[in-house]
Amino acid sequence: MKDLPDSQEIAALMDEIGRRARAASAELAFAAPEAKRRALEVAAAEVRAREGEIIAANEKDMAFGRDKGLSAAMMDRLMLDAGRIEGIAKGLEAVAAQDDPVGAVLTEWDMASGLHIQRVRTPLGVIGVIYESRPNVTADAGALCLKSGNAVILRGGSESFYSSGVLAECLKAGLRAAELPEDAVQLVPTRDREAVRQLLTMTEYVDVIVPRGGKGLVGLVQREARVPVFAHLEGICHVYLDASADAEKALKVTLNAKTRRTGICGSAECLLIHRDVLDTIGQGVVRALIDAGVELRGDAELQKIEGVVPATEEDFGREFLDMIIAARVVDDIDAAIAHIRRYGSNHTDSIIAEDDAAAQRFFQRLDSAILMRNASTQLADGGEFGMGAEIGIATGKMHARGPVGAEQLTSFKYLVTGDGTVRA
Amino acid sequence: MKDLPDSQEIAALMDEIGRRARAASAELAFAAPEAKRRALEVAAAEVRAREGEIIAANEKDMAFGRDKGLSAAMMDRLMLDAGRIEGIAKGLEAVAAQDDPVGAVLTEWDMASGLHIQRVRTPLGVIGVIYESRPNVTADAGALCLKSGNAVILRGGSESFYSSGVLAECLKAGLRAAELPEDAVQLVPTRDREAVRQLLTMTEYVDVIVPRGGKGLVGLVQREARVPVFAHLEGICHVYLDASADAEKALKVTLNAKTRRTGICGSAECLLIHRDVLDTIGQGVVRALIDAGVELRGDAELQKIEGVVPATEEDFGREFLDMIIAARVVDDIDAAIAHIRRYGSNHTDSIIAEDDAAAQRFFQRLDSAILMRNASTQLADGGEFGMGAEIGIATGKMHARGPVGAEQLTSFKYLVTGDGTVRA
Structure with a gap:
């Protein structure tokens, strides 16, 4: 130059x-x-x-x-x-x-x-x-x-x-x-x-x-x-499958959140699964992600599912921007909330739940810029919000x-x- | 200690x-x-x-x-x-x-x-x-x-x-x-x-x-x-008497803006007088301020009025927080706006005007946190705005x-x- x-x-x-x-x-x-x-x-x-x-x-x-x-x-x-x-x-x-x-x-x-x-x-x-x-x-x-x-x-x-x-x-x-x-x-x-x-x-x-x-x-x-x-530094978006999740919505939303486009800030980087639905909805979603070509890095429990790769601590709170997702089983919604508080980036986090009280708790106790229920994190976009063109997505709290x-x-x-x- | x-x-x-x-x-x-x-x-x-x-x-x-x-x-x-x-x-x-x-x-x-x-x-x-x-x-x-x-x-x-x-x-x-x-x-x-x-x-x-x-x-x-x-660093509040000012409102508002309490951030520190009303409303307001015990520091033209003290350049843009006011004659509303842009602190500025177009121009072309028409700058207060208690008055533009x-x-x-x- x-x-x-x-x-x-x-x-x-x-x-x-x-x-x-x-x-x-x-x-x-x-x-x-x-x-x-x-x-x-x-x-x-x-x-x-x-x-x-x-x-x-x-x-x-x-x-x-x-x-x-x-x-x-x-x-x-x-x-x-x-x-x-x-x-x-x-x-x-x-x-x-x-x-x-x-x-x-x-x-x-x-x-x-x-x-x-x-x-x-x-x-x-x-x-x-x-x-x-x-x-x-x-x-x-x-x-x-x-x-x-x-x-x-x-x-x-x-x-x-x-x-x-x-x-x-x-x-x-x-x-x-x-x-x-x-x-x-x-x-x-x-x-x-x-x-x-x-x-x-x-x-x-x-x-x-x-x-x-x-x-x-x-x-x-x-x-x-x-x-x-x-600005937002990272989009470490979570999808949490609650005990009250609907199977079809869980599948549809998680797949879209991870795979529609992996390079955008609204793509999901971590899946949290309530223990009560692990063997039902959880299994199905994990299978579908792997079948779609996603590398699923799971905790010890998820590793029992065929095709799941072991996750390291570094995989949580990580923005892959790729066909990779970290996943973990949680005991209850509060554990999911605690995980998101610890590893999230306050961008967009989604709960899949039919139970209104669970969704309410998720909405109240988290403070991400965007919280979703039964919706794909990829919808975090000015156009999809009907707000017209956007100059970016901000995760700060000021202004x-x-x-x-x-x-x-x-x-x-x-x-x-x-x-x-x-x-x- | x-x-x-x-x-x-x-x-x-x-x-x-x-x-x-x-x-x-x-x-x-x-x-x-x-x-x-x-x-x-x-x-x-x-x-x-x-x-x-x-x-x-x-x-x-x-x-x-x-x-x-x-x-x-x-x-x-x-x-x-x-x-x-x-x-x-x-x-x-x-x-x-x-x-x-x-x-x-x-x-x-x-x-x-x-x-x-x-x-x-x-x-x-x-x-x-x-x-x-x-x-x-x-x-x-x-x-x-x-x-x-x-x-x-x-x-x-x-x-x-x-x-x-x-x-x-x-x-x-x-x-x-x-x-x-x-x-x-x-x-x-x-x-x-x-x-x-x-x-x-x-x-x-x-x-x-x-x-x-x-x-x-x-x-x-x-x-x-x-x-x-x-925060606000200073409250350098202006009162501008437009050519269309009403004499009674000009007198009442200016006196209140300066003298009600001199130590608060909303007290007026500078008076701008449109040339066309200098010999009528201007004279009366200047007289009344001096009679109320205010030290009026005026420009060359105002010094012709008995009791007016000469202003120095430093008196404009100065927060007296005292029974002192700087004053200047301006040729038109744009000169008043230019003065406020240069010397103001974006806190509160008031125009005394009956002409809607003049008030509109003042409101549009200035960007103080609070702009007033025919009202005392001392009203710049959360309580007077009906907003309840306030933690302070901010002049920044963010948030x-x-x-x-x-x-x-x-x-x-x-x-x-x-x-x-x-x-x-």
Whole structure:
């Protein structure tokens, strides 16, 4: 890579980007909903119009990726073709069509003093998005930030440098067409990692960081950020088969939770089976998983079932992101809850139970961002929740939790109207 | 002070407190509303029963304060008498009587897939409260944290050490009576400042810090905390008299905003006057302020009015907390907005205007936690907002903003119910 200025130059560059983003955010905060919608629609048209340019840029990225020896999976994530580019354009249009969250009155009431109080949505300000190889994040994340009235600083992966560059240009073209400040979307123009370090500590300019990527990236961001972070480090999702589980639901949900797609954060990584249903439903589910090609790493009791591989302590609380699942027999629901508290990651956990009291206990005593009953953990997704596009799933408890869509990228303010009202 | 163990001992002590708080919070999170109410009611009864003990402890604190040479104002904040103790007991009962925020369904909806999705309030976890001389904060903050299902670690001022100790014991007595974990309320048992440093960096155990005190304390906490902070550094509240201001409202509101109580964060520190009403409403308001004993530090134009003292650049953006106000003439509403953006602290700002468009512009283009129209900035208070007791007023944009009551000390989780529902 030739673009390696020294860290002082990077600091000056990032400071300038931050300053511009802050200035743009002040204007974008009260932009008309129609203007933001138009910016996104024009950006979508621009993406379609520049298909050839995007593919040419992507070819440069793919060549860089090959030189770097990226895995086939990584190369696939990086790759853009006509179909994926159309998907990006459609994604921009979908966000354009969403309701504008800014200015919505969340609640309002009157006081005896004569005050009328409204709580109104307002943007957060400036959002930093740090991501890895998927260039589409440039468009998706940029669009959500814009919709929610926030300025965004995008820091893509070094592999998607050129593809992301063209996509960011499409967003800027949209902003210009809508007469909105172009600095509302900025892509960090260097691959230097020092830029990430700067971005994480720019408390004056950046209100929140959203990392999109693997555990390595998210862990780094969580450790080093001096600004709030919306993220999940891992998705260690559990499925617990209660004594009251329905056999068919248990089978259907567990198979889907593990095997539909193993590489997403909502895929199940651990199966807990109530002792009372071990020889009935449990056997059936274990069999079905193994037959589906899953490596099932079980505790001593489960090892009695043919095909079960011994689990080590390290297999619990582990995110396999693969056709592997850890499994354990528990004596009762409280043991399942204790296991999830200890090994879970507060992402998504599901109970398979017909007994309302059991489900209630699971819902009350666990505090994962998403708790499910008789439903697959793979449903943990903004789209499946009807919340529209999401910038990610957060497991923290502050501000944003679960699927983070445009609404969760906002804050609020109180608007108070009196009539010469004073305090006694 | 004799209690000065070394920093390793303090670290071990705080670690133990954090561990206990975390364990208590897991239980308190699903405590029955009746149990929490009972704990607070018993605590109130306990405060009344221990009046003599509280006064004796407070006398030790007052002696310590005198030795330390505290100002009369500080000594007054520290002092507890029968009336104030009854006020503390009533405050506990008021929080007991509030609705329990935990478990409330914030919103719920159904998806075509068959999922039923609920967004339900859940406590934040562990809250650290760091405060100065007022011992009543021990009871007030402790009660709000308990009501919202959070464990609390209280770190009172060294001056209120003994008074706070007895008040914390009253809360613990309430917890015991309600069979709730006593560790849900812990008072740091040392005056050593190292304990504060520890508390601010215990990311594993503490979810949020609430500092209650002057700019020195809040600034320290904001600089050094590695956990989120709900606070306002300063309340630099502005009153802007628009060209469309009503004379009577302008006079009434400005006088109240400045003079009702000068020492609170909602008191006005700066007056902005639209040029068009300078010689009419402006003159009258300036006169009335001066007649009320306010030192008005004005710009060159205002200095033409008798009794106006020249303002320096440092007087703008300054929190006087005294019978002093800075004042400036502005050419139009945008100049007022620009002034507030530059010098304000995002706490509370008020426009006096009959023109709806002007008020709308002020509300849209500023992003203070609280914006008011024709109302006194002194109304910026949880009680005046009908939100019940507050733990403070926050100016940040993440999570909590404006008056922070029991509701804002909560997060949420998604409870998702299916019927064997899987993802396609």
